[in-house]
Amino acid sequence: MTTHPVLSVDKLSTAFRVERRWREVVRSVSFTIGPKETVALVGESGSGKSVTALSLMRLTPRDSSRITGSVILGGRDLLQLPDAAMRQVRGDEIAMIFQEPMTSLNPVLTIGFQIAEALILHRGMSRAEAEAETVRLLDKVRIPAATSRIHDYPHRFSGGMRQRVMIAMALACRPKLLIADEPTTALDVTIQAQILELIKLLQEEEGMSVLFITHDMGVVAEIADRTVVMYGGEAVETGTTADIFARPAHPYTRMLLSAVPRLGSMAGHPHPVPFPKIDRTTGLPAPPEEIPDTVARAERPVLEVQDLTTRFEIRGGLLGRARGRVHAVEKVSFDLRQGETLALVGESGCGKSTTGRSVMRLIEPLSGSVLLDGEDIMALGERELRERRRKMQMIFQDPFASLDPRMTVGAAIAEPLVINRLASRAEAREKTAELLRRVGLSPDMAGRFPHEFSGGQRQRICIARALAVRPRLIVADESVSALDVSVKAQVVNLMLELQAGMKLAYLFISHDMAVVERVSHRVAVMYLGEIVEIGPRAEIFGNPQHSYTRRLLEAVPVPDPARRREKHRLSNEELKSPIRPLDYVPPERLYREVSPGHMVQVSDSAPPLPVVAAA
């Protein structure tokens, strides 16, 4: 960029006061953003990327933080501005959108009012003008039927639509710079693809610059012109996105790039392959190690699920009568062998988590049968069920939330042993130590509390806890989704290693197609509570038949700027809801066998793909 930069950040440092000491969280970060340019700030949690953005806006707590350096926007140093002038800059010249579209809108005000408020405040419009402008903005972010929706409250909008509203609000004052802090992290892949397209399109139309903060290298490759890689509060590498991906200079960048799961990297591998181990000093991956086939094909499957159906009633009104039903899981059938991983994939609301919980009877299914080692789980009484749960354990998405904050991790790991009366106190302690070693932690960590561990360590603790009773089946519900890429790779590797060692069967519930490709033997794609396609991993990824499977695969961001999609295909298709009226009778579904074990639903329940204009 030869033109004058819109924003230039020079030696920005931010320190927070923790217990009377100043701790630098961002150290001497410098970068510039040119006109109409998109710069990505990428890094793992704790790298200081969000704090950098907050520092630019001067939104860090005033009494306990200290910002030094300079932030020049339009010839003025924002760090030297008086507070009143800075408030003008916020919203007027720099706008910000956040990760959580669900909580950044005020639920008791209509969305039209919230956007108009900004227009009246910053641009001095009359109410009528503001309303007209609001409609124009909502049109701009491609919200269908904008005129009729401005009087709706936020709860009437889905997550993706709310993020559009947030973007419309940010655009209200025609900012020179848009700061987007993980704007798509909380969204499903297909919705994420839409929002990324929208941001790119709007940037062209409005001519604004974008500072895009993310942890996802795939998203960076999709959207950014230039990239700043942050690690431990410092900008370790800055360059054009193409350069950074093609010739990463810093070991950390190399490590980040090699740890990113890439869709399609598993072609030619019959079995799951661990993520390559990465040398911390060079950041280069070691050659992958193949693991042998773990599936016991000759034996009876560990888990056989037939026509599993779970519905919830929605009650409303004065008397609490049923108003409708959520058909969360509808006639789902599959089986799972010893040593095998079946991935359940789909977007939020498709019923994949409910399926996992229904199998364990943590949620009571309506009908269907679940056989564990040939025994019908559905027919068990409460006491027997509690006993059988020993054979199937669960690992949750958020390792912090799934550990009792008041229990030491040693007690937490020993708990399943104590509950099932499998070990005396001394034996339990010994077993805990062994399990901690097994998941790569040190046995003397047993006396600590969960809050003293990092996210990856906590997930290891949860895995140790699940392994304590030597289960046959582990339901892993989004178990690695919340982890940073490098930690994610380690936890996935641990899970694969344990599968080989203990002949575990995994029901791996995930929305992350790239991870699924790496870990699974077979894949089931769920849409609106039904399995629309199920088959061997290579078949599903190499030869997807159902239109929804294809859409899902296409939406996954590709961590390769050279293969960035050229075509703007802006759809605003929303995820459908599985809520049905009370008298709804689900149609009979037929399945077609494409190749051995690869079944596709024939009566297509997904909407057709939007028509693509030829390039």
Place this chain on the structure above:
Amino acid sequence: MASTGVLAILVAGVLVGPLLWPVPIDEIDFSARLATPSADHPFGTDDLGQDLLARMMYGGRISLAVGFAAMLVATVVGTVIGAIAGMSRRYLDPVLMWVTDLFLSLPQLPLLLLVIYLFRDELKAVFGVEGGVFIMIVVVIGGLRWMPVARLVRAQFLSLREKEFVEAVRAMGASRWRLVVRHILPNAIGPVIVAGTIEVSAAIIAESTLSFLGLGFPPDIPTWGRLLFDAKDHLDVAPHWALFPGAAIFLTVLSINFIGDGLRDAFDPRRVM
């Protein structure tokens, strides 16, 4: 922990004090009516010339005992009812909450009068005059103040039982009893402790109100509330009479509330060291 010190001094004072200051509480001395604090009477005297320090130490025992006992009754009843309501998924929860609302909407004073007229004599016959009134007051105050605790516990349970760590333990095969006792209750206890300490203060004040209405202990037993009640007619000439018991109630309530906050933090393993 200055508040622990203050409370310890108050408790020690009412327990050991009468041994060190062995002045009878009912020794009438008209020559020293309404005397201001002096060496003979450190807290002064009342309108009958009775020594206020001795009366306060004696009455403090009763006031503090009533406060703690009533808190225990209210907290235990409230926790049990709140826990049952919070864990039930069907009919028990609404029924228990109706009962709670019912208790909240009862006119308390007429009810107290009724209870006291119905049971005073029976209890006196069994436990003696002071014991009977003590039990009655504790039960009445505790029985009418458990509702806020129950609602608090229920709300905590409703949110905690949906937490992932509870589901994780359920998935391990834990019984409901274990879920409640080992996992949900310890996590719900922080706010309950704070509510409990507020109950102590409320009970001490409620006892004063009852004494004031002549429904509590007999008039010759100088609980702190009773002392305040007697002092109110002489505020202009003998402010010390009201000031000392008032200060005692104030210090007790304040220090207990601070201790409650401290306990909640101490029970939280996540607090920053």
